[in-house]
Structure formats: C-alpha cells, structure tokens
Amino acid sequence: MNVRSPDMNRRWNRKDLLGLRELSADEINFILETADAFKQVGTREIKKVPALRGKTLVNFFVEPSTRTRTSFELAASRLSADVINISASTSSLTKGETLKDTAKVLEANHADIIVLRHSSAGAPQFLAQRLKSSVINAGDGAHEHPTQGLLDLYTIREKREKIDNLNVVIVGDILFSRVARSNIFGLLKLGARVTLVGPSTLAPREFEKLGVSISHKIDNVLPDADVVNLLRIQHERQRKEYFPSIGEYTQLFGLTKERAKLLKPDCLIMHPGPINRGVEIDSEVADGLQSVILDQVTNGLAVRMAVLYLCGGIATP
Amino acid sequence: MSATIIRNGRVIDPANKRDEIVDLAIVDGRIAQRSEISGQKSEVEEIDAKGLIVAPGLIDMHVHLREPGSSHKETIASGARAAAAGGFTTIVCMPNTSPPADNPSTIAWIKDRAAETGCVNVLPSGAISKDLAGEELAPIGSLEEAGVVAITDDGHCVQNHELMRRAVEYARMFGLPVLDHCQDYNLVGNGVVHEGYWSTLLGLPGWPAAGEEAIVLRNILLAELCDHRIHCQHISAAGSVRLLREARTRGVKISGEVCPHHIALTDEAIQNFDTNFKINPPLRSQRDVDALLEGIADGTLSILASDHAPHADFEKEVEFDVAPFGVVGLETELGIFIDLLVHKHGKIDIGRLIEMHTIEPARLLRIEAGTLSSGAVADVTLIDPNLEWAVKTDTFQSASRNSPFDGWKLRGRAVQTIVSGKTVWKL
Numbered sequence: 001m002n003v004r005s006p007d008m009n010r011r012w013n014r015k016d017l018l019g020l021r022e023l024s025a026d027e028i029n030f031i032l033e034t035a036d037a038f039k040q041v042g043t044r045e046i047k048k049v050p051a052l053r054g055k056t057l058v059n060f061f062v063e064p065s066t067r068t069r070t071s072f073e074l075a076a077s078r079l080s081a082d083v084i085n086i087s088a089s090t091s092s093l094t095k096g097e098t099l100k101d102t103a104k105v106l107e108a109n110h111a112d113i114i115v116l117r118h119s120s121a122g123a124p125q126f127l128a129q130r131l132k133s134s135v136i137n138a139g140d141g142a143h144e145h146p147t148q149g150l151l152d153l154y155t156i157r158e159k160r161e162k163i164d165n166l167n168v169v170i171v172g173d174i175l176f177s178r179v180a181r182s183n184i185f186g187l188l189k190l191g192a193r194v195t196l197v198g199p200s201t202l203a204p205r206e207f208e209k210l211g212v213s214i215s216h217k218i219d220n221v222l223p224d225a226d227v228v229n230l231l232r233i234q235h236e237r238q239r240k241e242y243f244p245s246i247g248e249y250t251q252l253f254g255l256t257k258e259r260a261k262l263l264k265p266d267c268l269i270m271h272p273g274p275i276n277r278g279v280e281i282d283s284e285v286a287d288g289l290q291s292v293i294l295d296q297v298t299n300g301l302a303v304r305m306a307v308l309y310l311c312g313g314i315a316t317p
Numbered sequence: 318m319s320a321t322i323i324r325n326g327r328v329i330d331p332a333n334k335r336d337e338i339v340d341l342a343i344v345d346g347r348i349a350q351r352s353e354i355s356g357q358k359s360e361v362e363e364i365d366a367k368g369l370i371v372a373p374g375l376i377d378m379h380v381h382l383r384e385p386g387s388s389h390k391e392t393i394a395s396g397a398r399a400a401a402a403g404g405f406t407t408i409v410c411m412p413n414t415s416p417p418a419d420n421p422s423t424i425a426w427i428k429d430r431a432a433e434t435g436c437v438n439v440l441p442s443g444a445i446s447k448d449l450a451g452e453e454l455a456p457i458g459s460l461e462e463a464g465v466v467a468i469t470d471d472g473h474c475v476q477n478h479e480l481m482r483r484a485v486e487y488a489r490m491f492g493l494p495v496l497d498h499c500q501d502y503n504l505v506g507n508g509v510v511h512e513g514y515w516s517t518l519l520g521l522p523g524w525p526a527a528g529e530e531a532i533v534l535r536n537i538l539l540a541e542l543c544d545h546r547i548h549c550q551h552i553s554a555a556g557s558v559r560l561l562r563e564a565r566t567r568g569v570k571i572s573g574e575v576c577p578h579h580i581a582l583t584d585e586a587i588q589n590f591d592t593n594f595k596i597n598p599p600l601r602s603q604r605d606v607d608a609l610l611e612g613i614a615d616g617t618l619s620i621l622a623s624d625h626a627p628h629a630d631f632e633k634e635v636e637f638d639v640a641p642f643g644v645v646g647l648e649t650e651l652g653i654f655i656d657l658l659v660h661k662h663g664k665i666d667i668g669r670l671i672e673m674h675t676i677e678p679a680r681l682l683r684i685e686a687g688t689l690s691s692g693a694v695a696d697v698t699l700i701d702p703n704l705e706w707a708v709k710t711d712t713f714q715s716a717s718r719n720s721p722f723d724g725w726k727l728r729g730r731a732v733q734t735i736v737s738g739k740t741v742w743k744l
Contacts (some may be wrong), residue, residue: 021518098635120636122522124588140640142520181520206517 012310016128016135019144020185028081030188031306032154036307039302041078051311052081053114059085061138062099062118063076067273068138071297072115075304079313083112089234103127113312116140137154142176147307148272149182152302153190155292156227158299163190167224171197171253172231172280173239175204179231179272184210198253203244218253222262229270230255230280245281254279260288268292318359320344321738322523326366326699330373331672332679332688340354343695346738350691366699369732372671373527373687374406374696376678378496379550379574380647381620382408385426386415391627393427393718396647397435399625399715401742404731406696407438407686409678412449413472417445419464423639428464429666436741438696442467442496442682451475452543461491466682469496470551472597473531475734476502482539486495489545494681496548497669499520499532500598504557504650508637511584511599521637524599526554533557537564537571546570548681551624553579553598555608561684562617572681577653578721580609586721590637593721596626597642613673614664620681621673623650627717645715648739649708649722651700659702667702701732706730 011030020028041049057076059069069085076083086106099118105231109317113134116124121141126194139145157163168187174180174196187194195211196203203214215221225260235246243249250256255269260282263269269281269291275284286293321343329336335512342349351722354361357451373460391399393410410427412418424441431439443460447453449470457468469486474497475481485495505528510516512523517694533549537560540547552558552573560685561573578596583603586594594600633640658664665673679687686696708725710718734742 004470029326099630100634121640125590126636140520142522144520176520181518204517206513210513210518257422 013310015114015312016124016292017307018124018128018135018137020149020156020189023189025189028150028153028189031150031310032157032189033304034306034310035299036156038305039299042298042302050079050080051309052076052079055081055312056110057081057083057113058106058111059083059114059115060106060117061086062088062116062123063139064088065182067137068117068275069299071300072304077303078301079305079308081308099123100130103131106135107131109125111287113308114118121307136307136311139178141178142181143178143315144185144289145178146182147300147304148179149186150246150271150307151296151303152183152229152270152301153186155270155296156268159292160226164189166192166226167195167276168229169195169197169221169225170194170229170231171218171255172233173202174198174231175202177231183229184212188212197221199249203219206223208298219259219262221301223258223264225263225278226266227268227270228263231272232274232276232315239303250279255285257259257285258292260285263290270296272296318345319353319360319738321362321364322354322363322568323366323371323697326369326371328371328689329668329671330689331668332373332443332676333688334426334616335667335692340353341689341697343697343732343738345720345737347696348689348691348693348695352416361489364699364733364734365533366702367443368385368652370671370700371649371666371689372698372700373689374734374736375404375671375698375731376407376687377405377431377623377625377650377674377675378409378619378620378649378678379576380408380410380625380628381413381643383409383627384414384430385423387662389629389716389726392434393430393439394434395716396437396625396627397431397437398742399647399713400437401576401734401736402714403649404651404734405437405647405736406646406683406698406736407440407516409440409442409682410465410467410472412442417444417449419447419449421456421459424460424463424704434534440466440687441519442469442741444468444738445470445475445495446480448487449473451477451480454480454487455641457484457493458488458491467494467496469550471496471498474500478535478539481535482542485539485543485545485547485709489543492524492683493684494546494548497532497536499529499536499592501528501739504531505526509595509599510587511601513584513602515584515587519590521587525683526556526601526605528555529598533560537561537569537589540564540571541569544570546572546681548620549573550575551579551598551619551622553601553611555605555616555683557613558608558617559570561613562615565617572620574622575609575618576622577646578649580606580657581720592633592635592637592640593639593644593719595637595642596644610662610664613658619673621650621654621676621689623647627715628719629717630719633719645713645717645720647721648713648715649725649727652706652708652727652730653722655702656727660728693736697735698731700729702729704732706729
C-alpha cells in the first residue's frame with residue numbers, strides 16, 4: 001500500500017474531507033475501493049503499513065468523543081503516522097483563543113493532517129479555507145460526519161454487494177443528526193432510496209427537499225427495508241420540547257422484538273453507536289443475526305485509513 | 318455670509334412634490350430663493366450638477382455606531398464619515414452601546430461626541446427598557462428631554478407584551494415613536510439562519526419567519542390598543558409584509574423598514590458558512606425577497622435603512638454559530654437600492670426611493686429634515702443614478718469591513734454630500 005495507485009490522481013485530488021455532499025459518486029466509490037485494500041491489511045498479523053510514515057496527524061476534538069477519536073487514532077497508527085490528541089478541555093480554546101489561532105499554531109508545528117470534531121456546523125470548512133494542512137471532518141454540529149457516512153456505505157456495500165436501488169430507512173433524531181445528513185447525501189449519490197422515520201418534530205418535512213421520503217409510521221416502512229439505520233435518541237435539555245418522553249419514543253419508533261419480525265430476513269440493522277439498549281433498539285435485536293453494528297466499527301477503521309491515506313497524500317506531494 | 322449654487326441638477330424634493338431641472342441656492346447653510354444669491358457680494362461657490370439628481374440629504378434611521386464601548390468596530394466619527402460617503406446627512410444611532418443608551422447622560426455624551434467628531438447629523442435613539450433587558454422601563458421621559466428621536470431596544474426585543482404595551486402608551490405622551498426589532502425569543506431559540514432548505518442542508522440552527530411575524534402582529538395589536546406609532550425595524554419575512562399591509566389599510570399607526578441585504582440576497586448565500594452573511598434577522602428565501610419587493614412597491618414598507626452593524630474581522634472570523642450578527646451597510650445601501658429597486662426590478666422610481674430615504678423617516682421621527690423647502694437646513698445629496706461602480710470594502714470610510722457585497726458592481730450612487738451647506742464628502 002505504499003505505492004500510490006496509478007489512477008489515484010485522476011480519481012482523487014482533495015486535501016480535505018469536509019462532507020459527502022460535495023463528493024461525486026465516483027469519489028465516494030474510490031474511497032470505498034481504497035478501503036477494501038486497507039480492510040485486508042487489518043486481517044494480517046502485522047497490521048501496520050508505512051503509507052503516512054513521517055507525517056503528523058492531530059486529532060483535534062473540540063467536542064467529546066471516544067469512538068471516533070480512537071478509530072482515527074488507530075487508523076493513523078496503522079498508517080505509521082505520528083498522532084497527537086488535543087481535546088477541548090486541554091486546548092487553549094477555553095482560554096479565549098480563537099479556532100483560527102489554535103489551528104494556525106497546529107500548522108506551525110507542522111501538523112500534516114488535522115482531524116476536527118467540533119460542535120459548530122461549518123467549523124471544518126472554516127479551517128480548510130485557512131490552512132495548508134489536510135482537514136478531515138470528524139463531525140461538525142448537526143452538519144456532516146462524512147467518515148461515519150462512508151463506513152455505513154461501506155458496510156452496506158460489503159453485506160449487500162451493492163447500494164443502488166436499496167431501500168434504506170434511517171430512524172430517529174434526524175434534525176440534529178450529522179450522521180443522518182452524511183448518510184442521506186452519500187446514499188442518494190449511490191442510487192439508494194432513503195426514508196426518514198421519526199417524530200414530525202425531529203424528522204421535519206423540510207427534509208423532503210433533499211430527495212428523501214419521510215414517514216412517521218415505522219411499521220409501514222420496515223417490511224420493504226433493505227437497511228435500517230437507527231440513530232441514538234437522547235432526551236436532554238432542548239430535546240424535551242421535541243418529544244414527550246423516551247417511553248413514548250420507544251413505543252412509537254423503537255425497533256422492538258415485535259417490530260423486528262416485520263423485517264425481511266436479509267435486512268441489515270445498523271447503528272452508529274453508542275447504543276441505548278431498550279430505547280431505539282431492543283437489546284436482543286442489537287445483538288441478533290441481522291445486526292451489523294460491530295462490522296460498522298471494524299469497517300470504520302478501514303474507511304478512515306483510506307481517507308487519511310488519500311487526503312494525506314494530497315496535502316504534501 | 319456664504320453662498321452656494323447648485324446648477325442644472327434635477328431637483329427631486331418629494332415633500333414638496335417637486336421634480337424639475339432647476340438651480341438650487343444655499344445661503345448661510347439654508348436653502349434659499351434663487352434671488353437671494355443675486356444680491357450676494359461675497360464669492361458664490363458653484364456646483365455643476367448637470368446629469369445629477371439634487372435630493373434632500375438622505376436619512377438612515379437605523380445604524381449602529383458602536384460608541385461608547387466598542388470603538389474598535391466603529392466610532393461616531395468613522396460611522397459618520399461612512400454615512401457621508403453613502404450620501405446620508407442624518408443618521409439615527411441605536412442604543413445597544415456599552416454602556417447602553419438607556420440614560421440621559423449617555424445620550425448627552427453621544428450628542429457631545431457627535432457634535433465634536435461627526436461630519437453628519439447624528440441623532441440618538443434611547444432604550445425602551447433598562448439595560449435593554451426587557452424587564453423594566455428605561456427613563457423614557459428623561460431620554461426624551463435629553464434629545465432622543467425614538468426609543469428602541471434594537472438588537473433585543475421586549476418579550477413581555479405588557480411591558481411593551483406600557484412603553485408604547487408612555488412614549489405616546491411625548492410623541493416619541495417606538496421602533497422594534499421583531500424577534501420572538503422562544504420561537505427563534507438559538508437560530509442563526511433562516512429556517513428552510515439551507516438550514517436543513519447545513520445543519521445550522523434555524524430562525525423561523527414566524528419568530529418575526531409573531532412580534533409584528535403583537536406590535537400591530539399594541540399600536541391599535543395604544544393609538545401610537547410602532548415602527549418595525551428590518552422586516553425580512555413575507556408574512557410580516559402581509560400583516561403590515563392589512564393593518565396599514567385599516568389605518569393602524571404601524572410601519573416597516575427594509576434593509577438592502579434582505580432584498581439583495583437569499584439564504585442560499587450562507588452555504589459556504591461565510592459569516593459576512595450572518596445577519597439578524599437572517600437572509601431568507603426568494604419568496605420572502607419577492608414579498609419585500611412587493612411591499613416596497615405598494616407602500617406597505619415605507620422606510621429604507623441599512624442596519625449598519627460594524628464588526629471587526631477577528632470577531633467575524635470564527636465559527637458560524639458563534640460569530641456576531643450584522644453587516645456594514647452605509648456605503649453600499651444607496652447603490653444597492655437604486656440598482657435593484659429602480660434599475661433591475663423597476664419596483665419604484667427614483668423619486669419614491671428618495672422619498673423613502675428622506676421625508677418618510679423625517680415624518681416618522683418628527684424631525685426637521687428631509688426637504689429642500691426654502692429656509693430648510695441645507696442638507697443635500699447629489700446622486701448620479703446611472704454611475705456604474707464596484708464595491709471595494711478596503712476603501713470604506715467605516716472602521717469595519719464586514720460587507721456581504723465586496724466586489725459587487727452597482728449602478729447609482731451618491732457623488733457629493735452636503736451638510737448645512739458644507740460639502741462633507743465628494744467622490
């Protein structure tokens with residue numbers, strides 16, 4: 001994998017991965033194909049390749065995250081990059097330094113790749129416009145979480161051998177979900193049909209303009225689904241105005257054992273984690289045969305290796 | 318004795334229903350009869366206004382001058398220069414300074430500072446509520462004695478309808494108009510952009526049009542209840558125009574103003590997260606823009622204003638949702654309005670545009686300005702309605718550069734600004 005494939009420069013010339021909305025279907029497919037090779041690396045006894053040897057990656061997390069940060073850290077280590085983790089509590093952002101200044105300092109320390117998690121939509125765009133380093137969006141507000149979108153696409157493609165024409169149902173808090181948006185953009189580009197399910201406050205009609213269908217009756221859409229992607233449901237602070245209780249949510253939208261019986265036998269059950277067992281998904285269903293939740297985690301590593309490899313290769317020729 | 322004669326211009330003075338090519342005479346800082354000039358012994362300054370419009374000095378009743386408190390964004394001096402460069406001879410500054418203009422001593426300070434450093438007429442407005450907090454009335458009577466021309470909590474909105482009702486009722490005895498920034502805090506929440514297609518796509522918190530319309534409706538009801546003028550600032554939503562139209566047809570003392578950015582741009586402009594398009598109320602949909610244009614055409618919206626809101630680069634160059642709201646406007650306002658309203662969309666003629674920038678705000682504020690009547694203070698703006706020019710923020714007189722119009726090519730602008738007979742700016 002330390003030899004750059006000949007069609008790489010033709011199919012990929014971005015230094016940043018900010019979202020899936022701006023990518024073409026070909027670019028998305030190219031990342032997925034590149035991830036295939038890295039997935040194979042993960043099965044070897046020696047899981048490390050020298051692709052990013054000598055490069056420095058900064059995990060810059062201005063919003064807490066364990067899974068995504070760990071996955072990026074592992075991915076970077078396997079590519080032989082040096083990794084530094086900076087989180088909001090240890091960064092100087094809390095001392096009143098602006099995002100721009102902090103990022104400039106990272107760049108002055110020769111960071112080649114900055115992986116940014118931030119609570120503000122558009123923060124990765126903001127950095128990418130101002131830095132020569134590669135900027136990888138690890139989730140920005142309710143905007144995008146492109147590597148999660150890609151690993152979901154990868155998992156669907158791996159298990160169903162295609163994405164085109166599949167019926168994908170995304171259930172939960174769509175309005176505030178960056179995972180939902182990246183999935184919508186990616187799935188539509190690759191030809192899937194997307195149905196959003198959730199309370200009308202969290203799956204508002206405005207989303208129809210993005211080219212998806214909306215349903216508030218989960219029982220009606222489950223029988224035709226090829227993939228059901230359940231988002232984590234929280235009922236804290238501002239969400240209290242959006243639905244009355246977790247109990248009512250589970251009653252109306254939870255993937256219970258009863259409801260799981262409506263699914264086709266080959267329908268995939270996905271969840272970006274962390275799971276609320278018994279809330280958006282029944283505990284046994286989460287661990288059942290149709291669940292690919294842990295495959296998503298494994299694939300996340302391969303997809304992030306591919307993204308770091310492709311973007312990291314562009315930033316410093 | 319000083320005397321000036323402006324020759325061969327097209328004098329448009331909507332207050333006197335005048336539109337003719339004629340010479341305009343100024344003697345000792347006041348508009349004079351042509352005959353008064355003939356008797357002048359001293360030298361008479363001549364201004365050739367051939368091909369130009371000679372208008373009463375323009376009024377912008379909605380600007381933020383940031384002084385006292387934030388002179389790194391703007392000062393009264395720099396804001397006044399920006400006004401002069403935009404063709405404005407009178408501006409009304411908003412009270413959300415630091416400290417806020419909710420007391421007579423701050424008003425006195427602003428007036429002194431304006432007299433010392435301002436090259437145009439700077440008229441202060443005072444707060445409706447103490448500390449702009451919406452909880453108790455500011456000393457409105459003392460503010461009136463100190464010389465405010467209106468009261469407003471602009472930037473904030475009194476949420477308590479009862480307090481607003483009493484403020485309007487109380488202001489009525491002084492004849493002070495009440496200006497309102499219409500925003501329902503519960504409906505708007507932490508919204509930063511228009512709630513619609515782009516907020517959905519970008520995952521930015523939405524600011525629904527209903528958050529403005531609800532307060533416009535509240536103001537209509539209170540204007541009726543109190544039989545006193547409420548003016549709704551920076552109207553952005555189609556529903557607000559509809560509500561205002563219906564109320565004005567019934568004779569309610571309610572009015573609305575439009576800012577250039579709300580007719581020149583839609584929420585599509587936010588797609589790159591450029592904070593120079595972050596404005597409160599937000600840029601809205603094309604449907605809203607069309608409704609504003611119709612509201613201007615049929616007289617529902619009677620005032621044009623900039624909501625000039627300077628911010629330093631370092632303040633704007635941050636994450637979208639934490640950046641301050643607002644754009645500078647004084648130096649692009651007239652160009653945008655002439656270009657869009659008169660030339661591109663043909664919604665109104667230049668006479669009505671001048672009226673909306675002169676006698677309309679003057680009557681609303683009950684100030685002596687906005688006309689070229691004989692004996693009036695000689696505030697005059699010379700306008701070339703066909704001059705083509707490009708906006709360059711680095712040439713602004715304003716201390717700030719946060720304009721969404723950098724690089725725009727416009728047709729029409731002020732070329733000379735005269736305050737009390739003295740030229741304060743010339744292209």
